[in-house]
Every structure is written in structure tokens, then in C-alpha cells.
Amino acid sequence: MIEATGLTKRYGAKTAVYNLSFQVRSGAVTGFLGPNGSGKSTTMRMILGLDDPSAGRVTIGGQPYRQLTNAPRRVGALLDAKAVHGGRSARQHLLCLAQLSGIPARRVDEVLGVVGLQDVASRRSKGFSLGMGQRLGIAGALLGDPEVLLFDEPVNGLDPEGILWVRNLMRKLASEGRTVFVSSHLMSEMALTADHLIVIGRGQLLADMSVKDFIARNSTAHATVRTPDDAGMREKLSKALSEAGGLVQPEQDGALRVTGLELPRISDLAHEIDVRLWELSPHQASLEEAYMRMTSGAVDYRSTQDPRQGLQQPAPHPQQGYQQAGYPPQGQYPQGGYPPAGYQQQAPAGWGQPPVQQAPQQQYAQPPAQPYAQPYGQQPAGPPPQPYAATTAAPAQPPVAPVAPVAPAPPAAPAAPPVVPPTAPSLNKSDSEDAR
Incomplete structure (x- = not known):
């Protein structure tokens, strides 16, 4: 059994x-709940003697942890799963812990099988x-087969199968x-695993009771009532329930939420005023609802x-793909909801270029918007193609002069002929004599 009395811990001014x-009793799973920063980890460190309390005391089986004989065999704990040397394998890590505590080496392989790591026992933990x-x-906590076990967030990072395994392991222990x-x-998970709850907030005790009592004291049960889809029947029943002392609140789906009346009383009132009920069901608050209500302050x-x-950023233009930050939201442009021509000059190099032609028969379709005063590129003639799709059509006809067309890019200069380096002229015998 773990018992804390007047436990206080200060870090400077905090x-x-x-x-x-x-008290944490044996034979039950006790859940330790509280918001972030409430002091849960600090309390567990003081239980294990890692931090000295500023006032009060905490004991395990009547003694402080540091005074226990062969403490690793009596108390197992998981406070930080990352507290492992990354260069050691799983078996080496557990073997070191076993040798320090006088635990036989065969126990290492036993706990590796319990936690399901026997196939990766030789891999480095990093x-x-x-x-x-x-x-x-968890394997390190179970290594000494202890009678007291402390776990801080044991299901963090586990998949659904691992969470179920931890739940069953806690209840079995x-x-x-x-x-x-x-x-x-x-x-x-606490609702399915814990038998008793200890709830703290800002370092102080808020609740110490069973899960069932905690939910009952920190929530309000209500009944869900549903009548035929007739506003007249709903209003008639609401009036009768209110006159009987119930609190009636309409739900968005048309049902009524009734508080303060038992289900048999609601059924009798509906029968007396000749109102049919399609649903009459009780609603009990969950542990999460009760916890949120208690710890809200x-x-x-x-x-x-x-x-x-x-x-968010405006949608890109369907043809040019503008994604530069700083454009005004879509709908504030003067022309069709897209940036005016001036933005093309501000875009990075290469953004305002027309799309690369895929094939002679391919041509890009234009969005189904009103004609641009400053179009982005050459507009094809003929009927408007299908919006936002590439179509295969007959060879393009000579285009009709669009409004303010963009001048085509100048053709590339023809490649210069290769320069052949001069070679020394060949001299025959007579030429060589004249040269002399």
C-alpha cells in the first residue's frame, strides 16, 4: 500500500x-488523474524517492522507498520510457537492471516474452x-516481480492491440x-481499467473515490425523449413535463432533454396527455464528462x-498556377476573381510563362469565366472548350485577334556553325625548298 500524508513540494516560488x-490500496487499479501541470509526475517521483518532499511524507508498505530492502524487487515503476541507453539492445538493458538488483538472468527472457519483444531483443533500443x-x-517494471507497480502514461504510443494488452495486464496484476x-x-481507458480514482488539480486533492461515485457526484443524468415529428405533440409534452417539475431542453435533432424526472414519471405523463413516445432512454454521463466538469477550474x-x-491563401489560377503569398482574397479582384495583369510582372521568373505544349493536337482550355480585359495568353478560336480540361481537336485555325494579345516570345537565334580550328597547311618538297 502507498500512503501519502501532507505531501508538499516547492520549486523556488512555485x-x-x-x-x-x-492511500493507494492493494488489489485494485487506482487511476491518478489531473490536468497538465497538476503535480502528478512530481508526486510519483516523491513516492520513488527521486525528489525529496518539502513537507509531509510518503511511504510504501509503511517505509520510505529509500529504506526498503532490495527496493527494485518490491517496487516496479515506469516513469519515462526513453530512459534507456540507445546503444544497448533490449536484452542488454534488462540484463543490466537484473544484475544491479540480484535478479536471475533467465527472468530477462521471461519479461521480454510477456511484453512481446522477444523477436527484437537483440536490436538496439535507439x-x-x-x-x-x-x-x-513495462518489462523493466515487471523485472523483479514486484508487489507495488507505478506507471506514468503506460499506453502512450501503443496501438489498439497494445492498449488492450496493457488494460488486461493492469487488471491481472x-x-x-x-x-x-x-x-x-x-x-x-481509465473508465475501463481503474477501480478507484485519485484526482488532483494544481497540486491539491480534488477527489478520492471509486469511478462509479466520481461519475455520480460530478454529472447530472438526464433522459432523452423523442415524439413523432409533430411540433404540437412536442410542445404539449414539454409543457406537461415542465409543470411536473422537470427541466426540458430541445435538442438539435428534435429530441427533448429532460432533467429532474425519472423515466417512469415521464412515461406516465405522456400517457395522460395522449402523446406517443418514439424514444425514452436514460443518459449517464461518462468519466470524461465528469472529469471535465470537476477540473474545469x-x-x-x-x-x-x-x-x-x-x-487561407486564394485558390491558384487554373492556368498559370499563381501561389505567391500576398494576393488579396479571391473575390476582391476587379476582373473575374483572378489577379489583374499587373501581378504577372511581380511574379517570380518563369511563373508568367505560357504552358509548355504537350503535343501538336493538344491545346489548353480556358476557365468558364467572362473575357479578361488583360488575358493571360493566346485565346483559341472557335466554340469555348470544356472547362479545366485538355481536349484533342483538329488542327487549330488561325486565331482571331484577341483583346490586347500578349506578344509572342522572339524566336530563338539559329545555332552558329561549329568553329573549326585552323590547321597547318601541308607542304610538299618543292614548297619546302621555296620556303627555305
Whole structure:
């Protein structure tokens, strides 16, 4: 059993844990909940003797952790799955822990099989994924077959199969009479795994009770009532339920949310006023709803709405593909919703060039918009082609002069003939004599 009495921890001017008292009983899975920065990790470090409390004390089986005989065989813990030498394999890491605690080497292969890492036992841990690192950390906690186990976020990085495995492992360990203390932010997992809850906020105790009692005390049950799609029947039933002392709130899907009346009473009232019911179901709040309601005043980090939300970049032009930042939002351009001709001069080199011709029979279609005052390129003659698609057509006819056409690029200069270096003239015998 773990027992904390008046536990307090200060770091300079900041108080991480203040006057915290609780008990973690054996034979059950105790969930340790709280918002980020509430002091959960600090509390678990003080339980394991890694941090000294500023006031109060915490004991395991009546003794502080540092006074336990052969503590690794009595207490197993996973606080940081990354606390592994990356150059060591999984087997070497566990073998080091076993030798330091006097645990037989054969236990290493046993726990590797328990956590499912027997096939990668010889691989270096620096190549492990987050989930594999979590499994290795759990193996280290189970190495000494301890009676007390502490886990900080044990399912972080695990896939659904791994989460189910951890859930079953926790419950199996608790059924053997061990003390299991688990910190997690996954409310859905705590609802399925934990038997008891300890909830803290800003370093102080908020709740110490069973999961069932925690949900009942921090939530309000209500009934969902649905009538035929007739506004008259809904209003008639709402009036009767309100007069009977119930709180009626309409839902967006047409149902009624009724609080303060039991289901049999709602059914009797509907029968008395001759209103048919299509649905009458109870709703019990989840652990997440109850947790959010209790800790709403103890959250230090709250998100706000992004002030730039909705100010995304305008859609690119269908032909030119403009993506340069700084254009005004689409719809503010004077012509058809696209940038005017002046933007073409501001674009980087190569952006304003016409598309490369794919084949003699290929021609680019123009978007179904009104004619541009300053078109981006040569417009083909004839009927407008299909929007935003390349079409195969007969050889293009001579184009009709468009409005303000863009001058075509000057033709490339013909390649210059290769320069042949001069060679020395060949001299016969007579020429050589004259040359002398």
C-alpha cells in the first residue's frame, strides 16, 4: 500500500504539490488523474524517492522507498520510457537492471516474452518506436516481480492491440493482490481499467473515490425523449413535463432533454396527455464528462481560437498556377476573381510563362469565366472548350485577334556553325625548298 500524508513540494516560488494526502490500496487499479501541470509526475517521483518532499511524507508498505530492502524487487515503476541507453539492445538493458538488483538472468527472457519483444531483443533500443519503448519500460517494471507497480502514461504510443494488452495486464496484476497506481490522460481507458480514482488539480486533492461515485457526484443524468415529428405533440409534452417539475431542453435533432424526472414519471405523463413516445432512454454521463466538469477550474493551459482562421491563401489560377503569398482574397479582384495583369510582372521568373505544349493536337482550355480585359495568353478560336480540361481537336485555325494579345516570345537565334580550328597547311618538297 502507498500512503501519502501532507505531501508538499516547492520549486523556488512555485508550489507543485500542496498538502496532498491519499492511500493507494492493494488489489485494485487506482487511476491518478489531473490536468497538465497538476503535480502528478512530481508526486510519483516523491513516492520513488527521486525528489525529496518539502513537507509531509510518503511511504510504501509503511517505509520510505529509500529504506526498503532490495527496493527494485518490491517496487516496479515506469516513469519515462526513453530512459534507456540507445546503444544497448533490449536484452542488454534488462540484463543490466537484473544484475544491479540480484535478479536471475533467465527472468530477462521471461519479461521480454510477456511484453512481446522477444523477436527484437537483440536490436538496439535507439531504433525502437514509441510503442516498443513503452513495452520495454513495462518489462523493466515487471523485472523483479514486484508487489507495488507505478506507471506514468503506460499506453502512450501503443496501438489498439497494445492498449488492450496493457488494460488486461493492469487488471491481472491487481487481481493477484498487487498495488497498481496508473497515471493517464485517457479517460476512456481509465473508465475501463481503474477501480478507484485519485484526482488532483494544481497540486491539491480534488477527489478520492471509486469511478462509479466520481461519475455520480460530478454529472447530472438526464433522459432523452423523442415524439413523432409533430411540433404540437412536442410542445404539449414539454409543457406537461415542465409543470411536473422537470427541466426540458430541445435538442438539435428534435429530441427533448429532460432533467429532474425519472423515466417512469415521464412515461406516465405522456400517457395522460395522449402523446406517443418514439424514444425514452436514460443518459449517464461518462468519466470524461465528469472529469471535465470537476477540473474545469484547475486547468492552467487553455487554447483559444486562431485569429487567422479563414484567411487561407486564394485558390491558384487554373492556368498559370499563381501561389505567391500576398494576393488579396479571391473575390476582391476587379476582373473575374483572378489577379489583374499587373501581378504577372511581380511574379517570380518563369511563373508568367505560357504552358509548355504537350503535343501538336493538344491545346489548353480556358476557365468558364467572362473575357479578361488583360488575358493571360493566346485565346483559341472557335466554340469555348470544356472547362479545366485538355481536349484533342483538329488542327487549330488561325486565331482571331484577341483583346490586347500578349506578344509572342522572339524566336530563338539559329545555332552558329561549329568553329573549326585552323590547321597547318601541308607542304610538299618543292614548297619546302621555296620556303627555305
